[in-house]
Amino acid sequence: MSDTKVSQPSNLSRRSLLKAGLAAGAVAGSAGAARAAGDPLITEIQDWNRYLGEGVQARPYGTPSEFEAGVVRRDVEWLTASTESSINFTPLHELDGIITPNGLCFERHHGGIAEINPADHRLMINGLVDTPLVFTMEDLKRFPRENRVYFLECAANSGMEWRGSQLNGCQFTHGMVHCVMYTGVPLKLILEEAGIKTSAKWVMPEGADASAMTRSIPMDKALDDCLVAFKMNGEALRPEQGYPLRLVVPGWEGNMWVKWLRRIEVGDEPWHQREETSKYTDLLETGKARRFTWVMDPKSVVTSPSPQAPVTHGKGPLVISGVAWSGNGRITRVDVSIDGGRNWKTARLDGPSLSKALHRFYLDIDWDGSDLLIQSRAMDENGYYQPTKNELRAARGENSIYHNNGIQTWHVKADGTVENVEVS
Ligand code: MTE
Ligand code: CO
Numbered sequence: 334m335s336d337t338k339v340s341q342p343s344n345l346s347r348r349s350l351l352k353a354g355l356a357a358g359a360v361a362g363s364a365g366a367a368r369a370a371g372d373p374l375i376t377e378i379q380d381w382n383r384y385l386g387e388g389v390q391a392r393p394y395g396t397p398s399e400f401e402a403g404v405v406r407r408d409v410e411w412l413t414a415s416t417e418s419s420i421n422f423t424p425l426h427e428l429d430g431i432i433t434p435n436g437l438c439f440e441r442h443h444g445g446i447a448e449i450n451p452a453d454h455r456l457m458i459n460g461l462v463d464t465p466l467v468f469t470m471e472d473l474k475r476f477p478r479e480n481r482v483y484f485l486e487c488a489a490n491s492g493m494e495w496r497g498s499q500l501n502g503c504q505f506t507h508g509m510v511h512c513v514m515y516t517g518v519p520l521k522l523i524l525e526e527a528g529i530k531t532s533a534k535w536v537m538p539e540g541a542d543a544s545a546m547t548r549s550i551p552m553d554k555a556l557d558d559c560l561v562a563f564k565m566n567g568e569a570l571r572p573e574q575g576y577p578l579r580l581v582v583p584g585w586e587g588n589m590w591v592k593w594l595r596r597i598e599v600g601d602e603p604w605h606q607r608e609e610t611s612k613y614t615d616l617l618e619t620g621k622a623r624r625f626t627w628v629m630d631p632k633s634v635v636t637s638p639s640p641q642a643p644v645t646h647g648k649g650p651l652v653i654s655g656v657a658w659s660g661n662g663r664i665t666r667v668d669v670s671i672d673g674g675r676n677w678k679t680a681r682l683d684g685p686s687l688s689k690a691l692h693r694f695y696l697d698i699d700w701d702g703s704d705l706l707i708q709s710r711a712m713d714e715n716g717y718y719q720p721t722k723n724e725l726r727a728a729r730g731e732n733s734i735y736h737n738n739g740i741q742t743w744h745v746k747a748d749g750t751v752e753n754v755e756v757s
Contacts (some may be wrong), residue, residue, distance in 0.1 A: 377440065384559040390404035399454050403427070406437060407504055412493075417445035418576075420487070420545070422508030425634070426642040427657065431512055431684050431691040432482070435566050438511035440573045441487050443654030444543030447593045453578035454541070456523075456561070460599035463528030470577055473561060475524075476518040481560065481583070482690045484512040485656045486629045488613050488735035495726070495737050498753040502641040506741060506753060507634040511690035515581050517562030524599070533599045536608075540578045541595035548589045549603035550582065554627075558583045561594065584689040585627040586612050586735070618730030631719045632738035633657035633667055633694070633711035644749035647700035656691045659713035664692040666712040671698065673706030673742060673756040674721070682711070706756055722757040 359386045397404065406421040413419040423439040424601060440446075451470045488560045490509035500506050524536070529552070540546035550559070560581040563570060566638040570576040575592025582589045588608055603625075615623040626687040635655040638644050645658040653671075657664045658661070663686050668677040680694040694709070720728075722739035729736075 335421045356744075358685050367416050375395070375489075389617075404437065406439060406465075406517060407508075409505060410498065418443050418704050420489070422504045422563045425503045425508050425510075425627060425636045428636070428640050429654070429693065431649065431656070431687075431693050433511035433513055434689075434694075435513065435568065435571050435574075437599070438513065438565075438574060439509050441488070441509065441587065442542070442544070442573075443546060444529055444756070446572050447540075447542035449541060449577060449593060454577050454595070456578060456594060457596040458527040458535075459525060459596065461530040461533040461601060462524075462599050463503050463530065466527045467570065471564075472561065473518055473523075473563065473578070476522050478518050479560065480516050481558075482512065482514045482515055482582070482687050482750065483581060483583045484510055484629075484686070484691050485536065485581075485587045485590055485688060486632075486658065486660075487668065488588055491737040491739070491741075492734040492739075494755075495733055496731055496737070496744075498755045500640040501753050503634050503636050503639040503741070504641060507636075509587070510656075510659070512692070513565040515560055515562040517581060518558035520559040520561055520580070520597075521557075523561060523597075524555065525753075527599075529599055533618070535603050536601050537598040537600060538589075538594055539596040540575075540589040540591045546608065546631070547604065547606045548591065549606065550589060551673035552599075553586070554582065559745055578696040582627075584629060584662075586613065586629055590637070613735060615729060615735055616731065616732040617653075623729075626736055627660075630658035630736070631657070631659035631710040631711045631713045632662075633719060634741050635669070635707050635709050635743060638745050638749075638751050639743050639754055640706065640715055640751045641750050643645070644700070644745060646696050647749070648700045651698050651700040653698060653707060654694040655680075655694055655709050657711035658689075658691050659696055659708070659717065660689060662688045662714040664711055665714050668696040668710045668712075669693070669694070669696040670708045670710075671705045674708050674740070677710065702723070702747055704747060706754070707743045707745060708756070710740055720757060724757075 362556055363715050404427040406426055408421040419440045421439055423437055425500045454470055456468045487509035491506055494506055534552050536550050537547055562579055562581045563577055580591045580594050580701045615626055637654050657667045667678045667680040670677045678698045682692055684693045719738055725739045742754050742756045
């Protein structure tokens, strides 16, 4: 094969290609780097170009390239005593856009992963209803269904960071969040099928796993936007995410999104389950605890650069990117600071802007190579601003674990490495 054939698409000879590359690289501050003349990756034909590749059906269920092997969920061993009641984290620093791939959605289990044959799964509706009902998966798939993109955030996300910077990577500080498109039946339709009595004010979803997760949800929310979901990103839920059925409670803390959903009881008052009394409450300085703090307030984090995604290209064009979300609705603005919160620039939101979903933001800067203290601050359509950690501590004290939506700081050093620090 001649050199001209290698560069066929642009009809350039090898010499003019090299010249073009060098010329682009010579422009100060340009993102196009100068490539060494004679780079064999340009001048030599490579194996993947010379030989036929694998055919169709070599990978009946597609998986990422072997070069993406580092893009995985990770846990922090010392955080929990056992893996069955534990957590792992979404690799936010590796992702872009707003959708989390199914295999990368963080997992939080209280009694391990229930492995359920959908043919054996049942959903019962009982309590203050006209007719108690039991549905099979097949029954549920005959109700009108909807497709909705929502984030799910565990109330404990960033819980380790209340008193200062702890974990070195946004995967660990903010990775208890994911965002997928759910397919499911509005809970309203299922409750209406059973007929809710006028005294009914609450519902209690229950999981079929070893923890039998149970939470109280007010009827208004149940009838508003909750879904009984069986698909995520178009395919069946993953076992980790509650296969074959989970509750979707948009904008509210992840704990209420009961996985392996087997029963919904209808009642006239909350049940005061363990996960809404001893856990998932916020202990204040006064010794009192905030309870039923369901909504996940506006929050954001810069995912790159971040400790696991250092700057490797030196000074010049630098893409600062991150995600923002709010349980109250859409994100309308994200500001980014590179000097620890003294000055702010409004970031560019890109991609769909959907209520109670992740939003992607970018700030494209020309990095002069000096130290940066990068922060991001989100605002939602109701005008709620993400607070600084000091503002949060002034309001809630230092005993809290849950609902930390304070502003995160990354220290980018001159050599491009990044560290979790606190500036508040
Ligand atoms: N549902 C059941 N049945 N069992 C559980 O352990 N964990 C809850 C919730 N639903 C849990 C559950 C918690 S605390 C969270 S944050 C979310 O599921 C996590 O959902 P994910 O594993 O799909 O990320
Ligand atoms: Co949780």
